[in-house]
Each structure stands twice: as structure tokens, then as C-alpha cells.
Amino acid sequence: SQQGEEDPQALSIQEGENATMNCSYKTSINNLQWYRQNSGRGLVHLILIRSNEREKHSGRLRVTLDTSKKSSSLLITASRAADTASYFCATDGDAGGTSYGKLTFGQGTILTVHP
Amino acid sequence: AAGVIQSPRHLIKEKRETATLKCYPIPRHDTVYWYQQGPGQDPQFLISFYEKMQSDKGSIPDRFSAQQFSDYHSELNMSSLELGDSALYFCASSLGQPRLTEAFFGQGTRLTVV
Numbered sequence: 001s002q003q004g005e006e007d008p009q010a011l012s013i014q015e016g017e018n019a020t021m022n023c024s025y026k027t028s029i030n031n032l033q034w035y036r037q038n039s040g041r042g043l044v045h046l047i048l049i050r051s052n053e054r055e056k057h058s059g060r061l062r063v064t065l066d067t068s069k070k071s072s073s074l075l076i077t078a079s080r081a082a083d084t085a086s087y088f089c090a091t092d093g094d095a096g097g098t099s100y101g102k103l104t105f106g107q108g109t110i111l112t113v114h115p
Numbered sequence: 116a117a118g119v120i121q122s123p124r125h126l127i128k129e130k131r132e133t134a135t136l137k138c139y140p141i142p143r144h145d146t147v148y149w150y151q152q153g154p155g156q157d158p159q160f161l162i163s164f165y166e167k168m169q170s171d172k173g174s175i176p177d178r179f180s181a182q183q184f185s186d187y188h189s190e191l192n193m194s195s196l197e198l199g200d201s202a203l204y205f206c207a208s209s210l211g212q213p214r215l216t217e218a219f220f221g222q223g224t225r226l227t228v229v
Binding site for chain 1: 148150156157158159160163170171173203205207216217218219220221222223225
């Protein structure tokens with residue numbers, strides 16, 4: 001299976017609720033990034049968390065990283081209809097390695113926020 | 116702020132034809148990645164370059180080749196196109212040193228092979 005697997009595959013919530021998406025990966029990483037993608041559009045970078053960080057905030061986004069469990073979560077608080085999109089996590093190469101050139105994506109969570 | 120520019124945005128080609136996709140990274144970024152995303156799929160890594168040298172290679176068919184030029188822009192050349200090559204092709208750029216930074220993606224090129 002792929003590095004950076006996410007769950008749930010689909011999440012449907014009401015505006016104002018919080019949305020939590022999880023990502024698991026298999027190998028050591030330098031950092032983990034979360035992206036958002038509207039249907040058929042480009043990938044928008046949301047947040048990067050390094051392997052030596054445990055939690056990071058950006059606006060309504062909160063990302064956690066547990067390297068012992070090789071997992072990360074993305075929390076969107078007070079969701080809005082405009083948050084409807086697919087959300088992907090992506091991990092880079094091995095920690096301490098020389099590979100600068102590969103981000104591996106998970107299969108994404110489709111988030112639908114109903115007004 | 117300048118973003119990653121990809122051209123063309125849309126491309127329609129016939130089977131067995133050749134296509135060239137271009138990517139202009141964010142200024143000062145030295146690392147470029149190419150990804151292919153089929154309908155409903157996650158982005159699949161194709162190839163990347165750091166300082167004009169290939170740095171990693173993924174599931175890129177032999178029919179495809181890519182390079183990064185002296186001005187850091189990159190081109191993905193696709194020959195003998197097949198129907199299955201229809202997809203969104205994304206380019207991303209980042210800084211490779213001292214540690215990999217955020218990778219920013221372009222809007223993608225939608226390739227349709229008919």
C-alpha cells in the first residue's frame with residue numbers, strides 16, 4: 001500500500017462543525033505536508049510540519065504529527081462550505097537521506113461541508 | 116507572490132502524437148517535481164530535478180522524458196501518447212537545501228489523448 005494513506009476516504013459534515021482527517025505513512029520522513037484540491041484544480045499547500053514538531057497551527061487548521069505512530073491529523077475548525085475539497089497528505093523522502101525529490105501522496109479525504 | 120506556472124493549461128492530442136509540457140518554478144526554487152493525476156486518483160510522482168540534475172524517479176513511462184534547464188524551468192516530453200496518458204499533470208517547486216521546504220504546485224496541464 002502507499003505511503004501516506006488517509007482516512008476517512010470521505011467525510012460529510014455541517015457548516016460550523018470540526019473536520020478531522022488522518023494520515024498514516026510507512027517510512028521515516030523529514031516532513032509531512034497537507035494539501036487541498038478542489039475538483040480538477042491545482043493542489044494548494046496548506047501546512048508543513050517537520051519530523052521534530054508535534055503540532056502546528058495555521059488559522060483554522062491544526063496539524064499534529066506522531067512519528068512514533070507514523071501518523072498525522074489535520075483538524076479544520078468551524079468548517080465552512082468553502083472548505084469542501086479533497087485533502088491530501090504528502091511525505092518526503094527518508095529522514096536524513098539525500099533524496100530531495102519525491103513527495104508521496106496519500107489517496108486523500110473528500111470533505112463535503114453542507115451549508 | 117509569483118507561483119508555479121505551467122503551460123499549456125489544456126492540451127488535446129491524438130494517440131501516438133507527442134506532447135511537451137512546461138513548468139516555470141517559483142523564483143529561487145531549485146527543485147522541480149512532476150506528478151500525474153488520473154480522475155479520482157491521488158497524484159503519482161513521475162520525476163524530479165534538483166539543481167538541473169535528476170534527483171528522483173517514480174513511475175514515469177519510458178516514453179516520457181524530462182529535463183530541467185539552466186534557468187530552472189522544466190519540460191516533460193511525452194511521446195507515443197496513449198489514451199491512458201490522459202490526466203492532469205502537475206509541476207511543483209521547492210527549495211532543496213538545506214532541507215526540503217514546502218512544495219508549491221502549479222495549476223496543472225490537463226492532457227486529453229483522443
